[in-house]
Amino acid sequence: IRRASTFNTERIDPIYQDRHESGARMFLHYGDLTDANGLSRLIRTIKPTEVYNLAAQSHVRVSFDQPIYTADTTAVGSLKLLEAVRDFQESTGYEIRYYQASSSEMFGKVVETPQKETTPFYPRSPYGVAKVYAHWITVNYRESYNLHASCGILFNHESPRRGETFVTRKITRAIGRIKHGLQKKLYLGNLDAKRDWGFAGDYVEGMWRMLQQDQADDYVLAIGETYSVREFCERAFGRLDLDYNDFVEIDPRYYRPAEVELLLGDPAKAKAKLGWEPKCSFQQLVEMMVDSDLELAAREKTLIDAGHKVDMTGE
Template sequence: MKRVALITGINGQDGYYLSRFLKGKDYEVHGITSCSKPGIGEPPENCYYCDFADGSNLNEIMDKVKPDEVYHLAAQSHVRLSFDLPVYTAEVTGVGTLRLLDAIRYFEQQNDKQVHFYQASSSEMFGKVVETPQSETTPFHPRSPYACAKVFSYWQTINYRESYGMFACNGILFNHESPRRGEAFVTRKITQAVARIKLGLQDKLYLGNIDAKRDWGFAGDYVEAMWLILQQEKPDDFVIGTGETHSVREFLEAAFGAVELDWKKYVEIDPQFYRPAEVELLCADPTKAREKLNWEPKVSFEELARMMVEADLKRTRQEKILNESTD
């Protein structure tokens, strides 16, 4: 009998890779998406609509799907946007998790069945870091409404685990990117601009703080870690990252270098893209994941940048051909 997985935010980047991964493991995959969020791909089969600012139909969805595993990826996940929409971000990214946890708790009580729950926690929770690298024991110092909401979700997940015996886990994922990353995120903003500049469709790229340093990996690698977390004998929390740190400046060098261009000729700094409170450095200590999950990232920083540039070049060439054919 197939195991059943429910993925919230299934039409986002991680939802795409996770659904493919689970189907490869012969899962029956169901998804939740929001009508208000267009997403990155077409909604898959077995997809339900839910606004996590409301969550009134979560009990109904749980009863229909009867999942063995729930992966909670849905969120208002853009850090800069969270400063403009702090209350909405808190409702969806923070309280939305609580709504889902309580729906799972009710479902377990009614069906005498334990559900394995994965909460997508974020390295942004570390914020103004007190130590480097950051591990499962590093204190949080969130520096955005998004990060504050994720800290709330993190502790609610632990609270439900300790209070009700739920198999509820946090994966504290550091930055993970792919060709399916949303265009508002800096890595995809860069690779899309590289493709457009290379093909003569754009002249300049405007960015904020290019000295910020992050631990960047490939989303396709990280979804395996999500799955492994829920396959353990006991629920636990794990930091997932590469253990390497690279600046936005280094990503620019790798991305523009993939098409043999000098980024300094095309990039300009625009103060409007600075955050009110910056997070300067994030770097994972993935020792626990390596030892307990036997997980290692496979795609390197340079390979990731090249992969994203090549995908955007292909998309942009198609866009250019289409525009030329309609002129």
């Protein structure tokens, strides 16, 4: 399975326009975090005022199977992008504000609860370790080269656009298919793992707010509530009056070699300094995702009933 992105716009189709169309404002460029020269060319060509590094091999379970690739992209790739930004800024005097997507997975085996900006990191996966490197190299470049570079330590952020291999979307996608008779069972791993889940749209606003500040800094973005995977299942299946116990089965293959049992963020700093407030509650998030995947499954069933072979994943 290739974890690198391909040129597929399925998740941004509602806002993407071909560059030849009148009024097009968003333009896509080929790029790869492992290609330092290519990144430098892109920065010189685009001359961005802000760069948001959201790229990574971001699947925690996959990082155990592909640790070297995860390190090359998530850790060293972030350094290559920082170098491209630094070189351009130093050669032109043109400021680029830089956002690094740090992760709550850096906290791993947590040493305090809730976790905040000063909580020590104890990553429990190759992904978490790679993110710690990307985080600290960003801080180092901020302090060494006077870059306006901020790190957002984001706790789990979800939406109907979430990839189907991630547990929340895997759950809601299965619920829609079960409701329409397209699937019988849902196989999951650790139901007792607890996460602080929020809506991705709220968190993107927080990212943007970080780069509007006069001084770069690091911020935790979180709801400040934690729920288990089991509780997510209860609420998601309950949205359609289903009992998750009738459909969910445990597959040990989905357990991580080193589990992160509890993540709970403290967003007090972001609220105080950025004026950031999450608007979508956990319950609203669950309902939004279930409703979206119910519609997706209905379209899938219509096509299947008409005799079409269907791939609705968009992967």
